[in-house]
Amino acid sequence: MSALVTLPVLLPMLGAALTVLFSRSAFVQRLIGIVVLAVVSAVAAVLLVAADQGAPVVAELGGWPAPVGIVLVADRLAALLLLISTLVTLAVLLYAIDQRIADYGRETASTTFHPIFLLLSTGVSLAYLTGDLFTLFVAFEIMLAASYVLITRRTSATRIRSGMTYVIISLTSSLLFLTTIALVYAATGSVNLADLAERVGELPTGLQTVLALMTVVVFGIKAAMVPLHFWLPDSYPNAPAPVTALFAGLLTKVGIYALLRTQTLIFPLDGPSTLLLVIASLTMLIGALGALAQDDLNRLLSFLLVSHIGFMLFGLAVFDAAGIAGTALYVVHHITVQATLFLVSGLITRRTGTVSIDAMGGLAKTSPALAVLFAVPALTLAGIPPTSGFVAKLALLQAGAGAGLETSLVAGVVILASLLTLYAMVRVWVRVFWGAEKPPLTDPDPTDELIVGTARTAKPMYVATGALVAVSLTIAMVAGPLSAVTGRAGQDLFDRAPYQVAVLGEERTP
Amino acid sequence: MNTINMSMAVVVAVLYGVGFYLLLQRSLMRVLIGIVVLGHGANLLLQLAGGPPARAPILGSAPDEQIADPLPQALALTAIVITFALTTYLLALGYRSWVLVGHDEVQDDIEDRRIAHRRAPEASMGEEAGSDDMSEDEDDPGSAAASGDPVEPSVTSGPAGSGRGVGR
Numbered sequence: 085m086s087a088l089v090t091l092p093v094l095l096p097m098l099g100a101a102l103t104v105l106f107s108r109s110a111f112v113q114r115l116i117g118i119v120v121l122a123v124v125s126a127v128a129a130v131l132l133v134a135a136d137q138g139a140p141v142v143a144e145l146g147g148w149p150a151p152v153g154i155v156l157v158a159d160r161l162a163a164l165l166l167l168i169s170t171l172v173t174l175a176v177l178l179y180a181i182d183q184r185i186a187d188y189g190r191e192t193a194s195t196t197f198h199p200i201f202l203l204l205s206t207g208v209s210l211a212y213l214t215g216d217l218f219t220l221f222v223a224f225e226i227m228l229a230a231s232y233v234l235i236t237r238r239t240s241a242t243r244i245r246s247g248m249t250y251v252i253i254s255l256t257s258s259l260l261f262l263t264t265i266a267l268v269y270a271a272t273g274s275v276n277l278a279d280l281a282e283r284v285g286e287l288p289t290g291l292q293t294v295l296a297l298m299t300v301v302v303f304g305i306k307a308a309m310v311p312l313h314f315w316l317p318d319s320y321p322n323a324p325a326p327v328t329a330l331f332a333g334l335l336t337k338v339g340i341y342a343l344l345r346t347q348t349l350i351f352p353l354d355g356p357s358t359l360l361l362v363i364a365s366l367t368m369l370i371g372a373l374g375a376l377a378q379d380d381l382n383r384l385l386s387f388l389l390v391s392h393i394g395f396m397l398f399g400l401a402v403f404d405a406a407g408i409a410g411t412a413l414y415v416v417h418h419i420t421v422q423a424t425l426f427l428v429s430g431l432i433t434r435r436t437g438t439v440s441i442d443a444m445g446g447l448a449k450t451s452p453a454l455a456v457l458f459a460v461p462a463l464t465l466a467g468i469p470p471t472s473g474f475v476a477k478l479a480l481l482q483a484g485a486g487a488g489l490e491t492s493l494v495a496g497v498v499i500l501a502s503l504l505t506l507y508a509m510v511r512v513w514v515r516v517f518w519g520a521e522k523p524p525l526t527d528p529d530p531t532d533e534l535i536v537g538t539a540r541t542a543k544p545m546y547v548a549t550g551a552l553v554a555v556s557l558t559i560a561m562v563a564g565p566l567s568a569v570t571g572r573a574g575q576d577l578f579d580r581a582p583y584q585v586a587v588l589g590e591e592r593t594p
Numbered sequence: 595m596n597t598i599n600m601s602m603a604v605v606v607a608v609l610y611g612v613g614f615y616l617l618l619q620r621s622l623m624r625v626l627i628g629i630v631v632l633g634h635g636a637n638l639l640l641q642l643a644g645g646p647p648a649r650a651p652i653l654g655s656a657p658d659e660q661i662a663d664p665l666p667q668a669l670a671l672t673a674i675v676i677t678f679a680l681t682t683y684l685l686a687l688g689y690r691s692w693v694l695v696g697h698d699e700v701q702d703d704i705e706d707r708r709i710a711h712r713r714a715p716e717a718s719m720g721e722e723a724g725s726d727d728m729s730e731d732e733d734d735p736g737s738a739a740a741s742g743d744p745v746e747p748s749v750t751s752g753p754a755g756s757g758r759g760v761g762r
Contacts, residue, residue, distance in 0.1 A: 218669050218672075221673075222672065222676070225676045225680075229676075229679070229683070232680075232683060232687075236687055236690075239690065239694070240694070241694040241695050244687070244690060244694055244695070245691075245700075247687065248622070248688075248700060249700070251680075251684060251687060252617075252684075255629050255680055255684070256617060256629070258676075258680075259613075259629070259633055259636045259677075262633075262673055263636050263639060265640065265669070266636065266639040266640040266642070266666075267639075267643070269640070269643040269644075269665075269666060269669075270597075270598070270642070270643035271596075273596070273663075275665075275669070318705070
């Protein structure tokens, strides 16, 4: 069983190497990508069942036991997020392949896209599974290096500016992460997460606070929490739709996951964290208000993404088992719905030839399929019952209401931000799907990767997007069992002991 | 808990200071050098986290207590490779930016430009027509590319990005 844990990291990496070897054949490349991601999804599902029914599955790399060697750990949270992330990655890959076929024909192979895409998946899997702070850094670097290439690929003058912002911000946060690791190692002499959980507790309180704050800043930049969010609405919207969908779905959530893992395991708190509550409220409000001011559909969605990062931070800030469980459920829901919305935005842009909401209109009449594809995830994001967004928000609100006065106040902000999200979505709906029909614009720059205003939108692209909508609806349907799993995952994280026992063995844990 | 000596602490502090100062510069080349210097600072700190210098960490070559902690060295080595690779990528990106845009300045983001446009008509009514055109350009992703960086030149060298190194 423990060998299975290495597969979600190894398979995409091998797949990336193979796609380089077969860079002449578009068909083989696509086949490798799809097969690898499908197998990883299956492995993740097996890991989830194993972790949920028994203990976390641990693999000691090279046979070195923790805390000396590097361990990969699949506990409930890691396996669950791995499963949903890989499913979303697979759907985005299908969309990207369909888009490529629609734009360039069946035979044109892409030398860089598939290897880089699979490497990104490697980095994401490794970030979820690793039980070691330095390997987490390496995972982030694999993921980010791949994302640098994806965001600046075949770039134009505008996109290189946003790509540049993204690369520089990410590099800076990585260097801060490295600094944090150095300080943690100097203070404790270990980088193993389970080992750190014990050793950091023995440090002076001031030092603990400094280290905790540094991790919050580092992962806060990656997760785009206010006031460290400014790079996101500027860089994400300029990438091609599948790339933006993947980034919006996965990269920020990996930051949230790292925050969840480090804060619960290494820097546990006794009660709600006032700092995180304030940050969460600001993130929710600034993101939602920023979205209302946008005319560019992708920028609007990016601001909503920032806003919903605040929801996840809120669950963490409550800092009890229910709050952490709520965050876990929200991450699962949000990975799916945000990726879907960006894919739909890509479809809309292809059809209308513009990202400006003002220049669109009457799409409900000309393209009813698009209207359905947009309406479902939009309502899900806003949290209308019975969608998965409602279930996830309810979990957060219940956690917030049960943990005292200040969290109840922030729970009010959650409701306000949800209403603002709904308003932003209704605004998009009224302007884009209702009203007078407007003719599609022509592609202003046909040479770059963004092909817009074309009738060549292939049916399979709708199918891939529809598949993601179906995943989102499935989450709503299995909400009962799913929230039971996230509930247990939250309890695990809050207790800390299951993780430590799994990694270090019985005798080393108090 | 390992502490480091004063001179090393000063070196690391200076490297971080210089690195962050350069990061805040407008020129991409300086930003890049800032990242390199900052990377050096972080790697040095990682090395120092292993404690005072000691013998090479080869088992049996020296008594155990005289051997340096090998883990930070391994970590620093990994980190050096990663920062090196990403610096190379950033260099390539900087060159690409220079080819496409004609200068290596990090430009204002869209939001900043919009705010600047909003203020511009109040300051000088004459430029209003020009800035309206540009804000329309920004609505679609492709043609915003053509206008490049509309704010900077109007601040420094009068209206519109005239002769901004397109032929360079």
